[in-house]
Amino acid sequence: MKIGIVAASSRFARERADAVNDWMERTYPDRSVSVVFHPSSFAKHGHFSGDDASRANAFVEYANDPRLDAVWFARGGYGSCRIAEAVLPQLTDVARAKRYLGYSDAGSILALLYKAGFPHVAHGPMASDAVRHDETAHRALNWLIKGDPASLEPSLASDPRPAVAFNLSILDALVGTALEPDLTGHVLMLEDVSEPLYRIDRMMFHLTGQASIRKVAGLRMGRVSAIVENDPDFGLTADEIARYWCARSGIPYLGAADIGHDGDNKVVPFGPR
């Protein structure tokens, strides 16, 4: 089992890759499972881990490589929306059969893969944050290796409807674009990090104001963490904001989702299970 890791967004530090490699060698001393970082993951182009062409080429190369069983996103930040449309037409049937795991900014590519009918796309821990916690890394790898149901967000066990999960800021920035998948009838899980609550409110206004999003089966709010201070206090919590906009837009609010920018982030495979 060999997993290819690609950096499609912000700069990625070689020291972080070393930590991932060390963890993998300790955990799988027989190398029954191994990872390989695309060499261009460490390139630097302004904000990004290499320019758009370099990041797109790295993703395409690893996705299409028959020696790799899965593709894992290195980290988030910002940048995958810039390359998603260029990547898709270059992907082969080899790419289509693989598992893809990431979240946060990686959601832009995951959205387009799901829209294109890729069957094994999931929102979950990325390489760089998973290996900070054994439990998180095992959860991610067990899904990448075998689609382990124990890795999944717990509400999925009792809700048979198709699901997706996104960082709110990322989904909010792709609705109406070529990346937006049809989420009709899906349970939509959201999470976010490092935003003031007035922005969470504004994004929920925008997202729940889309005709396309009003067709979801329901919404679950994951963790909204590291909230940036709002002065004065916003007056509503993230959960209250979600409930308000769901009520106003007619979207059923289904409760909490066990996802977020943290070690407890569970895996949410896109679509039916």
Add this chain to the structure above:
Amino acid sequence: MKIGIVAASSRFARERADAVNDWMERTYPDRSVSVVFHPSSFAKHGHFSGDDASRANAFVEYANDPRLDAVWFARGGYGSCRIAEAVLPQLTDVARAKRYLGYSDAGSILALLYKAGFPHVAHGPMASDAVRHDETAHRALNWLIKGDPASLEPSLASDPRPAVAFNLSILDALVGTALEPDLTGHVLMLEDVSEPLYRIDRMMFHLTGQASIRKVAGLRMGRVSAIVENDPDFGLTADEIARYWCARSGIPYLGAADIGHDGDNKVVPFGPR
């Protein structure tokens, strides 16, 4: 000439209203032009200048009041998207005939008024920031009083096409919702403040990715000021970001616009002139 001022967004300080009143009394000692603040402008409800119902009622009351000749937004911040849809059906023909001036967060209401066919809606200085500079305040008042062409953004003099102007963050958060006007054939001017460049890029991806926005006649980028530091340096300026996404989406880039979160902010009346 009497102008009603309403706070539709964030909290508004009474001291700021006192400064506006002082400036008006010094400038128009004969009270040929005067302003009146809606009493509920100073209410506080968490982040907002009163709860949604109170802000909506204040706007409707002043818009429909035949004793007032124009409506001026007090300030921006956040909150007018929450009340715009509730306001519109309550507005009468008296409201329809008036001039409306504001920008930044007020863009959410201005967008819906323009969508509803209100003929005198403009992006320009608000009460609270205009009176910090004589020139800014005169520019705003001269448009509110008589639609003075000297107040207008200079490119409008030689470009006969209909125009609109928005804060990028605000327009980005209303595309696809019930507030979005049809901007086919319009020159679209944008400005923003206090954002890191990766967010400017992400918003431009989203905005220029909308089928509706790809129908504009062209785009002008106003000032993007008080840019929040991006570590590492983003690698593109706001102008380069605008040119990139225009080229990618097929929207003609028309150059700079003389608008922004500053005293030089010119007036852009929505639609044909």
